[in-house]
Amino acid sequence: MTVEPLLPGSMIGILGGGQLGKMLAQAAAKLGFRACVLSPEPDSPAFAVSASRICAAYDDAEALGRLAAEAAVVTFEFENVSAKALAVLEGATRVAPPRIALETTQNRLAEKRFVQGLGLPTAPYAAVENAAALRGAVHRLGGLEAGGDFFLKRAAEGYDGKGQMRLTRPGDLARGEAWLGASSAVLEGAVDFEIELSALAVRGADGAMAFYDAPHNVHREGVLRESIVPAPIAEAVRRDAEAYARRIAEALDYVGVIAVEMFLVAAPGGATRLIVNEIAPRVHNSGHWTIEACVVSQFENHIRAIAGWPLGATARHADARMVNLLGDEADRALDLIGENPGRSLHLYGKTEPRPGRKMGHIVELTPLQKP
Amino acid sequence: MTVEPLLPGSMIGILGGGQLGKMLAQAAAKLGFRACVLSPEPDSPAFAVSASRICAAYDDAEALGRLAAEAAVVTFEFENVSAKALAVLEGATRVAPPRIALETTQNRLAEKRFVQGLGLPTAPYAAVENAAALRGAVHRLGGLEAGGDFFLKRAAEGYDGKGQMRLTRPGDLARGEAWLGASSAVLEGAVDFEIELSALAVRGADGAMAFYDAPHNVHREGVLRESIVPAPIAEAVRRDAEAYARRIAEALDYVGVIAVEMFLVAAPGGATRLIVNEIAPRVHNSGHWTIEACVVSQFENHIRAIAGWPLGATARHADARMVNLLGDEADRALDLIGENPGRSLHLYGKTEPRPGRKMGHIVELTPLQKP
Numbered sequence: 001m002t003v004e005p006l007l008p009g010s011m012i013g014i015l016g017g018g019q020l021g022k023m024l025a026q027a028a029a030k031l032g033f034r035a036c037v038l039s040p041e042p043d044s045p046a047f048a049v050s051a052s053r054i055c056a057a058y059d060d061a062e063a064l065g066r067l068a069a070e071a072a073v074v075t076f077e078f079e080n081v082s083a084k085a086l087a088v089l090e091g092a093t094r095v096a097p098p099r100i101a102l103e104t105t106q107n108r109l110a111e112k113r114f115v116q117g118l119g120l121p122t123a124p125y126a127a128v129e130n131a132a133a134l135r136g137a138v139h140r141l142g143g144l145e146a147g148g149d150f151f152l153k154r155a156a157e158g159y160d161g162k163g164q165m166r167l168t169r170p171g172d173l174a175r176g177e178a179w180l181g182a183s184s185a186v187l188e189g190a191v192d193f194e195i196e197l198s199a200l201a202v203r204g205a206d207g208a209m210a211f212y213d214a215p216h217n218v219h220r221e222g223v224l225r226e227s228i229v230p231a232p233i234a235e236a237v238r239r240d241a242e243a244y245a246r247r248i249a250e251a252l253d254y255v256g257v258i259a260v261e262m263f264l265v266a267a268p269g270g271a272t273r274l275i276v277n278e279i280a281p282r283v284h285n286s287g288h289w290t291i292e293a294c295v296v297s298q299f300e301n302h303i304r305a306i307a308g309w310p311l312g313a314t315a316r317h318a319d320a321r322m323v324n325l326l327g328d329e330a331d332r333a334l335d336l337i338g339e340n341p342g343r344s345l346h347l348y349g350k351t352e353p354r355p356g357r358k359m360g361h362i363v364e365l366t367p368l369q370k371p
Numbered sequence: 372m373t374v375e376p377l378l379p380g381s382m383i384g385i386l387g388g389g390q391l392g393k394m395l396a397q398a399a400a401k402l403g404f405r406a407c408v409l410s411p412e413p414d415s416p417a418f419a420v421s422a423s424r425i426c427a428a429y430d431d432a433e434a435l436g437r438l439a440a441e442a443a444v445v446t447f448e449f450e451n452v453s454a455k456a457l458a459v460l461e462g463a464t465r466v467a468p469p470r471i472a473l474e475t476t477q478n479r480l481a482e483k484r485f486v487q488g489l490g491l492p493t494a495p496y497a498a499v500e501n502a503a504a505l506r507g508a509v510h511r512l513g514g515l516e517a518g519g520d521f522f523l524k525r526a527a528e529g530y531d532g533k534g535q536m537r538l539t540r541p542g543d544l545a546r547g548e549a550w551l552g553a554s555s556a557v558l559e560g561a562v563d564f565e566i567e568l569s570a571l572a573v574r575g576a577d578g579a580m581a582f583y584d585a586p587h588n589v590h591r592e593g594v595l596r597e598s599i600v601p602a603p604i605a606e607a608v609r610r611d612a613e614a615y616a617r618r619i620a621e622a623l624d625y626v627g628v629i630a631v632e633m634f635l636v637a638a639p640g641g642a643t644r645l646i647v648n649e650i651a652p653r654v655h656n657s658g659h660w661t662i663e664a665c666v667v668s669q670f671e672n673h674i675r676a677i678a679g680w681p682l683g684a685t686a687r688h689a690d691a692r693m694v695n696l697l698g699d700e701a702d703r704a705l706d707l708i709g710e711n712p713g714r715s716l717h718l719y720g721k722t723e724p725r726p727g728r729k730m731g732h733i734v735e736l737t738p739l740q741k742p
Contacts (some may be wrong), residue, residue, distance in 0.1 A: 252414060292666055312715070
């Protein structure tokens with residue numbers, strides 16, 4: 001795709017008003033763009049930092065039309081954008097990342113097939129059309145009798161550990177059938193990983209790519225708790241992570257920041273290898289540390305890419321650790337920065353600290369450890 | 372001053388909507404505060420990143436009352452806040468930095484007397500009540516016959532080289548008298564400095580202080596062009612710069628970020644010493660590099676201070692160079708980042724690139740050179 005670089009002052013449309021939308025809007029403003037945010041919630045964090053605000057449902061065609069009319073390009077803080085919304089937006093303005101990236105990643109089955117089609121390693125999986133097909137799928141992947149361990153994930157929803165259940169005993173089958181009902185799903189063999197990490201890449205409108213250092217991610221109950229750079233991985237693994245992200249981004253003719261979540265697993269001979277778990281066609285929680293540890297953050301590079309501007313450097317000038325503040329953990333924010341003046345605090349401005357809700361995060365830098 | 376820490380979500384009022392107001396509003400939003408900006412210009416850069424906007428003149432009592440009613444604390448991006456505006460604001464909410472800091476620095480004569488009263492070195496100067504007093508003042512400072520070189524600066528206005536004229540020959544006297552008229556002024560001996568630098572300090576509501584590394588500042592035609600850290604100064608000079616800034620901030624019972632512009636001049640025996648030039652009771656152009664080179668920028672530390680929050684670390688993790696983009700220099704912004712992906716670009720979102728107007732800036736980081 002060739003894109004005429006947007007003029008400073010142009011309006012950038014952002015679908016979604018959470019913390020990712022907020023940090024995208026702030027990055028856009030840094031570069032002299034204006035941001036127009038569409039979000040259904042009046043107290044959306046991104047509204048407080050954007051030039052223009054549209055408070056409407058994500059499927060409100062009239063509101064989407066207004067966003068498209070205002071914006072020189074529209075982007076997203078999440079991948080579950082409906083086909084209908086995409087059609088309205090694409091009819092009136094440029095959209096980045098491209099539709100195919102959203103369509104591929106908002107359905108777990110399409111995503112698995114896409115990744116496998118590129119020749120990249122995935123966990124063993126089987127498609128499950130609905131509850132009636134579950135028993136056969138479990139059987140095909142080895143059954144539940146002899147230590148089988150599976151995740152059953154609905155194809156069309158789910159993030160942060162939602163929309164999935166675990167099957168470990170024969171008795172779980174009936175529970176899985178009841179839970180699934182008429183929905184389609186992916187049945188996935190649980191992976192005995194050493195660590196989780198994510199490749200964070202940005203691809204410009206001209207096809208140029210740059211990579212942030214892949215963080216080591218720690219999840220609890222399906223929710224990201226910490227991201228740490230550098231990850232404890234060999235140079236060959238780091239190169240693989242980048243190569244996999246490159247193959248995915250190029251196959252999608254992607255524009256913007258893309259995150260590819262991966263597992264590091266033991267390989268024969270004491271080595272390790274990567275398995276692709278999930279693709280996020282957007283800026284990613286595991287890349288928040290790039291604001292403090294890089295001259296150009298993931299948010300700014302996403303904006304630069306979709307604006308047709310030159311990409312910025314992705315090199316780290318420090319080691320970093322990012323810790324999410326979930327639910328009422330954010331109540332301790334002042335203590336956390338009082339204890340250590342070197343901590344960078346982000347509070348998203350959400351009013352309701354529901355349990356597990358991402359309310360903010362902390363970044364700590366330490367001097368770069370040269371290899 | 373003891374201040375109850377503001378709760379996240381509190382509204383921070385900002386008088387002034389330029390680039391300093393914009394970066395203050397963005398720092399406030401990072402910490403989960405909302406910003407309310409009052410500025411007379413509809414296309415003010417800070418409006419595009421603030422939760423609430425009041426477009427009104429700085430002396431509009433009704434508008435100032437609304438700002439004070441919305442905000443838990445009001446701060447400023449400039450020091451020329453009228454006594455009337457301050458009275459309205461102070462009548463309804465907390466104001467930081469304190470009134471005395473604004474009153475002292477918005478009048479050059481009051482500022483000089485204050486600095487001298489603290490026992491800090493200034494350039495030789497004389498008060499000039501009006502045109503009629505100019506001749507005598509010039510005479511007292513050594514006259515214009517034998518290589519005299521003076522700046523005549525109106526007491527009550529002027530920034531970026533405005534509101535002043537230079538006197539170097541006897542014939543300039545009549546010109547100076549005509550220019551001054553009934554205004555009062557400071558007549559100041561021109562200083563033959565080696566370099567200019569600024570002390571950048573932040574003082575918390577509890578009196579705690581932290582100092583950024585003093586940048587080396589390069590002005591052209593009275594306007595800041597570049598700020599570079601570290602400055603080429605001896606450790607003793609660095610300590611003096613901090614000590615002077617501390618004495619000034621403590622004397623004002625200051626809260627927030629304060630910048631003290633200084634000259635480095637030759638001293639007997641080949642040494643150098645500092646002369647205090649000017650105090651800016653606010654975040655400062657020469658501290659923009661703190662966004663990229665420090666975990667907590669001058670903007671965030673100003674917000675933390677006025678919110679009664681703990682101050683953040685001011686240490687640099689890189690050497691830095693900041694270059695202002697004036698007038699149509701900003702037209703080259705895309706080339707500048709295309710040539711060097713390591714450059715961080717800020718465009719303020721101003722629509723009219725008047726000659727000499729600050730439109731944006733570039734920051735380049737280089738690895739920390741340990742002494």
